[in-house]
Amino acid sequence: MNFGFWNKLTRPIFCLAPMANVTDAVFRAIIAKYSCTKCNDEHAQSMHSQFITWTEFTSVEALCSDGRQFAQIDLTKIDDHSPTVAQIFGSKPEQFKRVAKEIAEAKVFDGIDINMGCPEKSIEKSGAGAALMKNPKLAKEIILATKKGAGPLPVSVKTRLGYNKNELESWTSAILEAKPSAIIMHLRTRKEMSKVPADWSQIEVMRKLIDQLPESERPILIGNGDVENVEQGRALCKKYGADGVMLGRAVFGNPWLFRNAEKPSPAEGGGHKSYKSYTTYTPTVQERLEALLEHTKLYIDTFGPDRKTRKTESSELKERDWLKNFDYMKKHYKAYCNGFTDAKELRIKLMEAESYSEIEKSVKSFTKNRKSGI
Ligand SMILES: Cc1cc2nc3c(=O)[nH]c(=O)nc-3n(C[C@H](O)[C@H](O)[C@H](O)COP(=O)(O)O)c2cc1C
Numbered sequence: 001m002n003f004g005f006w007n008k009l010t011r012p013i014f015c016l017a018p019m020a021n022v023t024d025a026v027f028r029a030i031i032a033k034y035s036c037t038k039c040n041d042e043h044a045q046s047m048h049s050q051f052i053t054w055t056e057f058t059s060v061e062a063l064c065s066d067g068r069q070f071a072q073i074d075l076t077k078i079d080d081h082s083p084t085v086a087q088i089f090g091s092k093p094e095q096f097k098r099v100a101k102e103i104a105e106a107k108v109f110d111g112i113d114i115n116m117g118c119p120e121k122s123i124e125k126s127g128a129g130a131a132l133m134k135n136p137k138l139a140k141e142i143i144l145a146t147k148k149g150a151g152p153l154p155v156s157v158k159t160r161l162g163y164n165k166n167e168l169e170s171w172t173s174a175i176l177e178a179k180p181s182a183i184i185m186h187l188r189t190r191k192e193m194s195k196v197p198a199d200w201s202q203i204e205v206m207r208k209l210i211d212q213l214p215e216s217e218r219p220i221l222i223g224n225g226d227v228e229n230v231e232q233g234r235a236l237c238k239k240y241g242a243d244g245v246m247l248g249r250a251v252f253g254n255p256w257l258f259r260n261a262e263k264p265s266p267a268e269g270g271g272h273k274s275y276k277s278y279t280t281y282t283p284t285v286q287e288r289l290e291a292l293l294e295h296t297k298l299y300i301d302t303f304g305p306d307r308k309t310r311k312t313e314s315s316e317l318k319e320r321d322w323l324k325n326f327d328y329m330k331k332h333y334k335a336y337c338n339g340f341t342d343a344k345e346l347r348i349k350l351m352e353a354e355s356y357s358e359i360e361k362s363v364k365s366f367t368k369n370r371k372s373g374i
Contacts, residue, residue, distance in 0.1 A: 002147075003181050004154035005083045005110045006220045010050065012237040013244030014230060014258055015184070015222055016251060018054035018087045018113070018158070021328045023251075025076045026299045028053045031251060032080035034283075034291060035258035051258040052083045054246075057115045060090035060099045061126070073323050077108050078302065084108075085156065089115035091127035091138065093145035100149030111181070112150050114142060116159040119190050130190040133163045136174035143178035154181035158224075158246075161202055162189045168202055172209050182220035184246055198225025203240035222246050229280040230258060253335025255291055256281045285340045285370070289363050292336040299329055300356055317354055342366070 006013070016023060016031060023031075035051065055075055062071035075086055086109040088099055100112050116139060118129030125131075132139040139157075147155045157180045161168050166189060175183060185206060187198035203223045210218050224246035227233045233245035251257045259281040283291070303324040305316075317326045330351055337347040349362040 001179055001181060001217055001219075002152070002154050003220070004152065005052075006154055006181055009052070009083075009244075011243055012234055013220065013222065014051035014233060015224075015244060015246040016051060016053040016258070017224060017246045017248030018057055018115075019248055020056045020074075021324075022331065023054060023056055024074070024303075024324060024328070025055075025078045026302050027255070027295065027332070028055075028082070028084065029078040029080040029298065030291065030295045031255040031258065032082045034255035036081075052085060052110075053080075054113065055084065055086045055109070057087045057089045057118065059128075060088050060092070060095040063088070063099045063102070064095045073303075075103070075109075076302075078298075083110040085111040085113045087113040087115055087158065088146075089118060089123060089128045091132070091142075093138075093141045096142050097145040097149035100146045100153070100155070101151070102149075104149065104151040104153050109153070111154045111156060112146060113156045113158055113184070114146055114180075116157055116175075117186050117190070119193055130160065130163065133159065133167070133171055133190065136171065140174060140178045143175070143180055147178075147180075156180050156182035156184060156220075158184040158186065160186045160188055160190055161199070164191045165189060166199075166202070168205055169209065172206055176209070176213065176219070179217060180219050182222060184222040184224055187223060187225040198223075200225070200236055200240050203236075203242045207241040220244065224248070231280055253288065253332065253338060254283070255295075256283050286367060288336050289367055292333065293360060293363055295332060295336075296329060296356060296359055299324075299326070317356075 016028065032053065055077075058071050058074045062068060077084055086103050088096065090096060096114070103109055103112055115129055116132045118124075120129060123129040123131075127135065127138070132142070143155060143157060157175055159171070159175070162171055172183070183206070185203070187200055187202050188194065188196060200223060203221065206221055210221055220243045221241075222244045223236060223240065223242040227236065227245050227247045228250045233247060236242065237245055247257060303322055304326070305321045333347055333350045337343040337350065346362060346366045350359055353359045353362065
């Protein structure tokens with residue numbers, strides 16, 4: 001079994017969930033910066049993160065087509081020193097093999113993950129995403145083909161408990177036959193979408209299945225669903241026996257989410273026993289708004305029309321030739337500007353802004369008025 005970077009991480013392992021049009025290269029870089037307590041010192045030069053990030057899912061079909069440069073945008077990475085896994089989806093084993101080989105040769109990512117849980121109709125229609133749960137034979141072929149192409153990179157699978165009902169035992173057994181390095185289990189069925197609470201007790205069932213294998217063949221087991229912070233994630237891993245936890249929606253407006261995933265040094269009061277009293281970092285409103293500005297600026301510099309000259313100031317947010325639509329930033333504004341007095345007014349201004357200067361002006365005048373008590 002090729003575990004690659006997975007076996008170099010201390011447990012529990014923390015992962016940032018792939019979220020299309022949310023966890024792009026820019027937001028991942030912002031998360032890596034704010035979640036790392038040591039980013040401002042010498043550790044910033046090394047791969048120090050105690051959490052792994054995931055790209056948005058990317059179609060192997062698109063990556064094998066003439067228009068591949070558009071799909072490649074979702075597989076970009078800004079060097080943020082955190083291990084990053086590239087997530088791909090599709091239904092044709094030969095395309096997985098080809099794309100996995102290209103990803104491995106590019107030497108940008110640390111692992112490859114196959115999406116076998118996406119419930120989106122357009123994706124399922126082509127036999128990809130959650131539809132693969134109805135076709136375990138093809139799912140297995142896809143894992144094996146990806147492993148063939150991936151060379152030294154470990155290959156994982158992100159999936160759900162079953163399609164219409166819980167089929168955990170038969171479905172997990174099918175995946176295990178192809179020997180993936182890790183399984184990330186979103187603890188709901190396809191039918192349940194995100195409408196019911198994630199069933200973490202199912203991790204215990206998986207643990208038993210996995211532990212029947214020889215030790216060297218046991219994939220890393222990551223649980224996913226409804227985890228709000230690293231303390232809760234750590235407790236769930238301990239209670240149910242997962243090797244790690246993946247967090248998704250909790251990161252909206254909170255790039256500090258993984259900050260406590262880092263083991264505090266003894267000088268910081270660290271050591272195993274102190275974990276319980278090590279609480280989740282809560283950023284101030286000022287810090288959140290500063291992160292919002294930095295996030296916006298990096299987004300425009302990376303995906304905006306003036307990226308060649310990096311003229312953030314003159315970027316018109318409605319111009320056409322963006323690598324990624326600026327409207328995706330608006331989801332972030334909703335999350336950053338939430339839960340404090342007059343957040344709604346600021347949010348509305350940001351939604352209507354037409355340039356970075358307008359955004360910066362609105363944020364600065366808001367913080368100035370807050371400081372003077374208005
Ligand atoms: C906006 C959004 C986009 C998502 N995109 C993906 C994706 O590209 N690939 C994937 O495997 N899961 C995707 N998911 C599912 C998440 O990775 C995760 O499994 C789900 O949100 C449950 O975790 P949470 O409760 O911590 O958010 C997406 C979820 C959301 C909310």
